[in-house]
Amino acid sequence: MLGDKGSEEEVEISEAEKQATRRVIRKIDMRLLPVLAVIYAFALIDRINLPTARIAGMDEDLELSEGDRYSIVTMMFFIPYVIFQFPANIIIRKLGAASWLSSLVIAWGAVTIAMGFTHRWTELLGCRVIMGVLEAGYYPGCVYLLSCWYVRYEIQKRFSAFYLLALLATGFSSILAYGLMQMKGLAGLNGWRWIFIIEGIITALLGFLGLAAIIDFPDKATKPGLIIKKPFLTIEEARLVVNRINRDRGDAVVDKLTKQVVLGHLKDWKLWEFAWLYFLNNVVTYSFGYFLPIILKNGMGYSTAMSQILAFPPCVVATIWMFTTAYLADKYRKRGIVIIFNAVMAILGVSMMAFLDRPRDRYAGIFLGISAANSNVPSLLTYMHNNIVGQTKRAIGSALLIGGGAVGGIAASNIFRQQDAPEYTPAMIVVIVTQAVTVVHVLKNFWVYSRSNAKAERGEILIEGQEGFRYTL
Secondary structure, eight states, X not given: OHHHHHHHXXXXXXXXXXXXXXXXXXXXXXXXXXXXHHHHHHHHHHHHOHHHHIIIIIHHHHTTTSTXXXXXXXXXXXXHHHHTHHHHHHHHHHHOHHHHHHHHHHHHHHHHHHHTTOOSHHHHHHHHHHHHHHHTTHHHHHHHXXXXXXXXXXXXXXXXXXXXXXXXXXXXXXXXXXXXXXXXXXXXXXXXXXXXXXXXXHHHHHHHHHHHHOOOOGGGTTSOOSSOOSOSSXXXXXXXXXXXXXXXXXXXXXXXXXXHHHHHHHTOHHHHHHHHHHHHHHHHHHHHHHHHHHIIIIITOOOHHHHHHHTSXXXXXXXXXXXXXXXXXXHHTOOHHHHHHHHHHHHHHHHHHHHOOSHHHHHHHHHHHHHHHHHHHHHHHHHHHTSOOOHHHHHHHHHHHHHHHHHHHHHHHHHSOGGGTTTOHHHHHHHHHHHHHHHHHHHHHHHHHHHHHHHHHTTSOOGGGOTTOOOOO
């Protein structure tokens, strides 16, 4: 009888803990995701507002069409963006998420405002380099922070929700830019200058909001915040979060950072492959981000206004596509098959853009290309975080992966050459090849990961140093 009674109590306690956990996760979702997503949305707007500003008069004022000036200005953002990501993901643990991330946002908002007052293309170039340094810490910091709060098979929906708003914002940015262009003549400034000034002001204000709203890592969630002194979680709520993460992968508390630990993680081939896959995908996403309005205007013959407006509908479709694939991937605990599906759809979409003749048919390809490539952003983030263990390894992996994506931005800036305008067919072929290579890599991992999981089941190996841990296919 005592045994039966104890079992009932265990079931009751277990159910009560499940209910408490659901309340805490909702609390985390509502506090963490909106503020990070809104700020990242404006980070992307600040990063990719060059093409809209270019066709709004910046091209003529700064003479960006001479030689490869536009490609250089676009590319130079990514060099410091790559270099400073790893140290930034170490600093976030030292200074805290709220103070570090918010300070970066305020600073790059100020640089965006400064871009509106540049008079030479070299001044614009300098601003872009500084912005690359500042933005290097935000996106990988957010990915690292989010990965530390959630278990493996609920994180893709969160990554998607985080990226979804940013994706909508990138499409809406063209419409916003078109509206800001109408301020031309106000205070004697051209319309493209107001794009940078107003968007920079909004970004800086969001940075100040972040000081109050952004929360720290789970093991610090019971401490007072920078502005709001009441701790985000009670001790009991924090215990629930830490326990569920430890049950999932055993890394709720940060491990010791040493040179040997870092070098050991850098020897793991998986981290470099995840960065390579993200590079391949971001060649596509940045190609759309930096050159879509230009292709719509010069390649498909739409007016400046229509080019800005037509960039938005594909992003709306992409958000639905992205969250649907994320829901299915989390529900069935599969990552690779979703990545392959998106890569194949991206190949189809870009092929339509490159090789069809009628503008409406080519425009239909944009829907497929943008939806598929952007949906693979949270898919690849989750693919990595599902298959590694340890907070230091997550910090290193996040920096490497997003650094790889930034190199994809450099590649995208250079494959769209001025001499190939307005069709950019060679660049389109390169984009298609990146997605074909992605399919090959993920198919290879089905075999490699399955083989390792089978060995772990037989007790022959210990995956990621964790008993019971298995790779997610």
